[in-house]
Amino acid sequence: MRIQIAAILLACAAALPARALTDAEAQAMLKVQDDRQNSVGDYQALAFIERKEKDKNDQVYEAVVYRRDVTEKLVILFLRPKEEAGKGYLRVDKNMFFYDPTVGKWERRTERDKIGGTDSRRQDFDRSRLAQDFVAKWVGEEKLGKLVADHLQLEAKPDADVAFPVMHLWIEKGTNNLLKRQEYALSGRLMRTQFFPKWMKVMSPVKKAEVWVPKEQRIFDEVEKGNQTTIVIRSVDLSQLDDSYFTKAWLESKSR
Amino acid sequence: MGIYVKVALRNLIQARRRSLLLSLALALVTTLLVFLMALSQGLTDNMIKTATTLTAGHLNVNGWHKPSPGLSAPLLNDAAEMRKVIEEVTPDLDFVIDRYHGWGKLISDTGSTVSSLSGIDPAQESFFLDRVQLAPESAYKEGGSDEVKGDRARIGQPGTIMLFAGQAKRLGVGVGDNVTITTETLRGAANSIELTVSAIASDMGMMSNWYTFVPKQSLSEIYQLKEDTTGSLMVYLKDIGQADATRVALAEALASRGYTVMDHESEPFFMKFEKLAGESWTGQRYDVTTWEDEGAFLKWTIAGFNGVSVFLVAVLMLIIVVGIMNTMWMSVRDRTSEVGTLRAIGMKKRRVLLLFVTEALLLGLFATVVGSLLGGALASALDAARIPIPWDAAKVIMLSDTLHLAVRGDQLVRAVLLFTVVTGVAALWPAARAARMRPVNAIQHVG
Numbered sequence: 272m273r274i275q276i277a278a279i280l281l282a283c284a285a286a287l288p289a290r291a292l293t294d295a296e297a298q299a300m301l302k303v304q305d306d307r308q309n310s311v312g313d314y315q316a317l318a319f320i321e322r323k324e325k326d327k328n329d330q331v332y333e334a335v336v337y338r339r340d341v342t343e344k345l346v347i348l349f350l351r352p353k354e355e356a357g358k359g360y361l362r363v364d365k366n367m368f369f370y371d372p373t374v375g376k377w378e379r380r381t382e383r384d385k386i387g388g389t390d391s392r393r394q395d396f397d398r399s400r401l402a403q404d405f406v407a408k409w410v411g412e413e414k415l416g417k418l419v420a421d422h423l424q425l426e427a428k429p430d431a432d433v434a435f436p437v438m439h440l441w442i443e444k445g446t447n448n449l450l451k452r453q454e455y456a457l458s459g460r461l462m463r464t465q466f467f468p469k470w471m472k473v474m475s476p477v478k479k480a481e482v483w484v485p486k487e488q489r490i491f492d493e494v495e496k497g498n499q500t501t502i503v504i505r506s507v508d509l510s511q512l513d514d515s516y517f518t519k520a521w522l523e524s525k526s527r
Numbered sequence: 528m529g530i531y532v533k534v535a536l537r538n539l540i541q542a543r544r545r546s547l548l549l550s551l552a553l554a555l556v557t558t559l560l561v562f563l564m565a566l567s568q569g570l571t572d573n574m575i576k577t578a579t580t581l582t583a584g585h586l587n588v589n590g591w592h593k594p595s596p597g598l599s600a601p602l603l604n605d606a607a608e609m610r611k612v613i614e615e616v617t618p619d620l621d622f623v624i625d626r627y628h629g630w631g632k633l634i635s636d637t638g639s640t641v642s643s644l645s646g647i648d649p650a651q652e653s654f655f656l657d658r659v660q661l662a663p664e665s666a667y668k669e670g671g672s673d674e675v676k677g678d679r680a681r682i683g684q685p686g687t688i689m690l691f692a693g694q695a696k697r698l699g700v701g702v703g704d705n706v707t708i709t710t711e712t713l714r715g716a717a718n719s720i721e722l723t724v725s726a727i728a729s730d731m732g733m734m735s736n737w738y739t740f741v742p743k744q745s746l747s748e749i750y751q752l753k754e755d756t757t758g759s760l761m762v763y764l765k766d767i768g769q770a771d772a773t774r775v776a777l778a779e780a781l782a783s784r785g786y787t788v789m790d791h792e793s794e795p796f797f798m799k800f801e802k803l804a805g806e807s808w809t810g811q812r813y814d815v816t817t818w819e820d821e822g823a824f825l826k827w828t829i830a831g832f833n834g835v836s837v838f839l840v841a842v843l844m845l846i847i848v849v850g851i852m853n854t855m856w857m858s859v860r861d862r863t864s865e866v867g868t869l870r871a872i873g874m875k876k877r878r879v880l881l882l883f884v885t886e887a888l889l890l891g892l893f894a895t896v897v898g899s900l901l902g903g904a905l906a907s908a909l910d911a912a913r914i915p916i917p918w919d920a921a922k923v924i925m926l927s928d929t930l931h932l933a934v935r936g937d938q939l940v941r942a943v944l945l946f947t948v949v950t951g952v953a954a955l956w957p958a959a960r961a962a963r964m965r966p967v968n969a970i971q972h973v974g
Contacts, residue, residue, distance in 0.1 A: 366597055379597060379804045383715040427716070436716045456709065457718040457751070494634050494709055494719065 292409035297423050301402040303447055304440075308399040308484070312477030313512040314338035316484070317505045318347075318396065322389040325497035332387055337516045340398045344517040347386060347396060348525055357526025360386065360393070361519060365432075367393065370519070372526030377519065383434035390463065390490045390500040392434055404431035405438065412444070415451060419444045435462060449485070453493075461493045475509040482509060531878075535886035542858065549854050550894035553946060556843045557898025558905065560942050563836040565906035565932035570829050572933050573926035575767065577731045578822030580658045581645075581738045582795070584624070584761025585770045586777060587821060588613060589796045589814040591789070591803055592713075599803040600713050601628045601796055604811055606757040609786075613762055616780035617773060621763040624651040627746040628758035628796065631710030633690075633739065637699035642739040643797065644708065646746030646758070649683035654763065655740075656682060659689075662729040667695035677702040677726035683742050687725035691735040695727045702727060708741070712751050720749045732926025734825070759796070770817040778815040789814040795821045828924055844946075848953040851887060855957035859883065866961050867969025876962040883958030884951050891950025895943045903939055906932040 292300070320332040333351040338344065348359040357372035360380070367380045382393055394400075401407075405425035413422045420441040427436040435454035443450050452465040469486035484507050492498035515521045539546045579585065590603020603609060606625055613623055627646030632639055649656065661679060664671030682689045688706055690698070700706060702724050709719045722741060730736075746752070764773060774791070782788045789812050792799070796814065819826070859866070866879060910932040916922045925931070 378801060381598075381711070381715045383711060383717070432715055434711075434715060434717055454717075457712065457716055458720060458749075460707075460719045462709070462717055462719070494707055495639050 291411075292421065294406075294408055297407035297409040297421075298402060300421065300423060300442060300447075301405065301407050301425070304442070304449060305399045305402050307447065308482065309340060310338075310398070310473075310475045310478060310482045310509045311340065312475060312509055314340065314398075315506075315508040315510075315512060319503040319505070320387065320389055320391055321501045321503075322387075323497075323499045323501075325495065330389075332389070334387075336396050337512055338396075338398065339512065339517060342517075345393070345397055346516055346522065348522060349387065355387065358387070359522045359525070361517065361522055362393070363517065368519070370522050370526075372523070375523075382432060390492050390498060391488075391502055394434065395465075395488060395490070395502055401425065401440075404428060404433050407440075410439070413441065415441055415443075418450060420450055448483075464491045464493055465489065466491075471504075471507070473507045473509055477509070477511075531882055531885045532889065534882060535889050538858065538862070538886055539890055542861070545854055545857065546890060549850055550890060550897070552850060553847055553891060553894035553950065554898035554901065556840070556847055557895045557942055557946050558902035559843065560840050560946075561899050561902025561934070561939060562906055562932070563840065564938045564942065565902070565910075565934045567829065567833055567836060568933040568935060568938065569910070569931040570832060570926065573732060573931055574822055574825045574829060575818065576658070577734050577926050578818045578825065579763075579767075580655055581731060581734050582643075583816070583818040583821035585764045585767050585818050586617075586762040586774055587759050587796075587814075587816045587818075588762065588777070588781070589759040589816060590757070591799075591812045591814060593803070593806075593809045593812075594713065596807045596809060597804060598713065599800055599806075601758050601800075602713075602752070603757050603759060603813070604753070604755065606755050606760065609813075610760055612781065612784060612786075613760060613777070617762060617764075617777055619764045619766055619769050619773065621765050622654070623760055623762050624648075624654075625757040625760050627743055627750075627752070629710060629746050629750060630797075631708045631749075633688075633694070633698060634707045634709065635698040635700045635704065638697050640694055640697045642694065643737050644710075644746060645738060645740050646743040647683045647740050648743050652683060660729045662692040662695075662727050664701065666692040666729060667727055668701055671701075677724070679726060681725035682740065684725060685742050685744055686723055687742065688722040688745075689726045689728060689740040690724055691728050691730050691738070693730050693736055694739065695724070700724055708745075708749065710749060712749075718749050718751075720745055730922065730928055732928075733923040734822075734926070736923075767818070770819070774815050774817050781813060781815065787812045791815070791820075793820045793823050795823060798824075825926065828926070832924070844949060847946075848949065851891075851950055851953040852957060855883060855887060855954045858886070859957050859961040863961075863964065863969050864971075866964055867966045867971070870964070870966035871970060880955075880958045880962040883961055884954050887954030887958075888947060888951045891947040892943070895946040895950075898946075899939045899942050902942070903934045906934045910934075 316336050318334045318336050322330045332349055332355055334347050334349045337346040345362040346359060349355040359370050361368045367382050369378045369380045385392055405427055407423045407425050410422040410424050413420055420443050423440045425438040425440060427433045436457050437455035439453040440449060441451040448470050449467050453461055454463045456462050466489040467485045471484050471486045472481040473484055475482045484504055486504055488502040490500040588609060589601060591599055592602040592604065593599050610623055614620060629644035631644050632641050656679060661675045661677055663673045663675050665673055681687055698706065704724050705721055706724060707719055707721050712718055722745060764770060778788050909930055914930040916925055916928060916930060922928055
């Protein structure tokens with residue numbers, strides 16, 4: 272009898288609408304996302320970027336990513352295909368530069384630039400800065416396939432330099448894994464939808480805790496339907512990197 | 528002098544076959560030169576027309592705004608005040624218009640392309656609207672009719688976009704279809720706008736691949752600009768020939784009124800982004816340019832074409848010079864005893880030389896006048912026929928969909944003078960040899 276009553280109570284609880292999260296709780300969820308993804312120390316990973324464009328051949332790039340989150344430094348060096356090898360991005364003090372060894376020139380780029388002409392952007396390789404750049408509101412509890420997720424709407428803070436001023440996030444209940452992200456233009460048009468089907472944990476010796484890394488990201492262009500980019504992250508290493516990695520000279524030397 | 532002309536004419540008529548053949552060769556090369564000059568002038572005309580229609584006024588005051596050292600945008604604040612200053616200090620002024628500049632991706636259901644976006648106010652743009660020709664549907668749609676669709680009166684109206692035929696073809700759109708523009712605001716935030724194609728214009732060479740015209744309000748909305756902000760003020764003069772001198776005067780006048788004017792560089796504004804982004808200043812600066820600066824990259828096409836033309840004409844000239852020298856040598860040989868007799872009865876060496884040179888000059892003058900007229904007539908006829916250029920690559924180089932040749936009187940005169948002088952100079956050596964002959968030897972010469 273007791274079991275039956277407990278089962279009825281559980282069923283009733285499941286049928287009840289989820290408790291709405293306050294703005295502070297929603298913002299705290301962003302903070303959790305940032306904290307679990309940030310390594311504190313340095314970061315090194317191999318990235319495979321596959322670009323599919325309508326009426327064009329698929330392209331696959333291999334790149335190595337170096338990050339020093341404390342000083343906000345970032346390097347993305349392309350290794351493959353052969354014609355892209357040696358090209359790279361370097362961010363120093365909020366300035367983003369692109370190096371092309373075929374012309375031996377550095378070009379200044381914006382932080383919001385697409386990487387290598389794909390639908391991926393700097394933010395897809397960089398540390399998470401959601402709580403710093405956005406204000407969150409809880410929209411509701413939704414199901415993504417079999418998974419239950421909190422749906423948050425994010426609006427950029429007035430002083431934030433972000434590519435998309437409005438975002439929607441779906442964060443899995445229980446695991447706190449980010450499952451889906453949708454990014455909107457100022458006009459309110461949906462520009463990109465991004466799925467995070469796989470996450471992995473890496474032990475950080477500096478943080479002395481595990482860091483969550485999106486193992487795979489699938490990015491769908493919502494304006495040019497049919498264009499799609501997949502980023503796969505491998506070989507993540509959170510040990511300390513040499514200072515020289517985050518210099519123009521180092522990036523130039525890789526193509527000599 | 529008259530006697531020399533008479534003798535020279537008589538000699539030319541006597542050796543009429545040789546004279547005719549040489550005249551024919553000279554006339555053909557002159558025709559070719561005139562034709563190439565007409566083509567080059569046509570290219571220049573196209574360049575002026577394309578540049579001053581699509582991208583620039585005769586003079587341009589471009590604004591550059593840098594909110595931070597790493598960011599540069601082609602924005603001119605206080606447009607109304609600047610317009611007043613330009614109107615005050617520019618002599619020979621015809622009219623001034625202002626346009627926004629932007630850069631974005633145009634996306635349709637079936638394709639995409641990137642383009643420079645020009646924000647126009649149709650009330651100011653009668654000059655532009657007069658010059659733009661709407662394209663028949665067949666120019667951008669497979670199996671389309673020859674009917675011109677779209678409405679010129681709707682160009683620049685709110686919510687519309689005007690494309691060129693090549694762009695419409697790439698995007699797979701026609702009049703009435705929707706196009707999405709995506710771009711970034713000055714602060715780098717993504718933005719988009721939906722516009723309806725109101726008109727599709729005939730291509731104007733390679734530049735029309737990169738220019739798209741939208742209402743000013745649309746660009747203002749997408750870039751989130753303030754009301755009195757624009758991209759550049761385009762100044763049209765009564766005489767385009769005064770553009771360079773007026774540029775210098777205008778830049779000085781602006782500087783003297785406290786505006787920070789950038790150093791002059793002959794480059795289009797869109798090639799200055801990178802350099803400016805690397806400079807450390809912030810705020811507003813002004814760049815005064817001419818139409819030639821804004822279309823500087825087009826000059827490479829004309830310079831390349833002129834280079835090939837000069838090479839071709841030079842090779843043909845060399846052949847002609849050898850021909851003239853050879854003919855004169857033959858003439859001297861045929862008339863050696865005659866030269867000896869003339870020298871024996873007292874004709875001076877200088878006069879013998881003059882006799883042969885006059886002969887060459889007369890031949891050259893006759894042939895080049897005929898060749899110039901022929902080349903001029905041919906070029907004018909081809910231009911009047913408005914022959915469509917069938918190859919895309921050629922359209923890009925010629926900056927037009929139809930063959931355009933422009934014949935100018937001064938070019939005809941220059942061609943005649945050049946070839947006549949070259950003919951005379953080519954005859955100098957054989958003539959000098961004839962003049963130096965000893966009369967006693969020359970008389971005894973059996974030809």
